[in-house]
Amino acid sequence: MNTITAIEVQKKKKNRYNIFVNDTFKFGVSKDTLIKFRLHKGMVLTDDLEHEILSHNDYQRVYLKGIQYLSYGLRTEKEVYDKLLSLEDVHIPLIENAINQLKKEKYINDTFYVKAFIQNTLATTKKGKHAIIQTLQKKGIDTQLIDEGIEQYYSPDELDTAISVASKYIQKQKKMSKKALLEKATQHLVQKGYTYAVAKEAVSHVDIAVSKEDELEALYEHANTLYKRYAKSYNGYILKQKLSNALYQKGFSYDDIRAYINDKMENEDDRFIER
Structure with missing residues (x-):
């Protein structure tokens, strides 16, 4: 009969515990697992119970890694999935279960992410619609969510924004021909995610005073x-x-x-x- 004979706090990780069965180290568990299964000295450990404990412990490891990753900032579902997939000895079902729980608890919310990303991008970098869409696509956001987000939150007149960006860029340039300045400004806008047509029109509205x-x-x-x-x-x-x-x-x-x-x-x- 397998019986828990001792439970010790790990030296380097105070929120984890070493479980000893029949006076021999058996496995380590998180504090959550310890509490959930009410592990204690003298408890009989059947094979089925041990399997259940270890499965939950593995899940907790993946789940807590997800929480830790999300603590640094907003992440998309795909970003979290890719991060958890990089862990050692992890199984896909555990990742999927952890992500479902994180979504249920609102730690992962791609709809909110789209809103925050668009609003922050417009406020800080004034990138064009095309650049925003491309970035969100790379982050694994669903196309429908992107389209809805752009329609709802990309409120400024893109041409007016592009004109403002082009004007500021041109003011910083020196010792350049007018033709080169026009080309550089247009290229700058395209690199910031505006279409060539919008960039070209925006630059045409900027007063370029080169004597x-x-x-x-x-x-x-x-x-x-x-x-x-x-x-x-x-x-x-x-x-x-x-x-x-x-x-x-x-x-x-x-x-x-x-x-x-x-x-x-x-x-x-x-x-x-x-x-």
């Missing part, structure tokens, strides 16, 4: 940097082409680029002469 003087100053700064690089390896026609192409890709006009090269030649820079 001819500022644009020429930007051109000369970029050109001088590029010239120093290319002049080490090229001269003559190839140097002109390399320099012209690089500056054109940065959005500067061909006439301004040609004016820069002519200015260099007038200053007797012989690197533009074929050798």
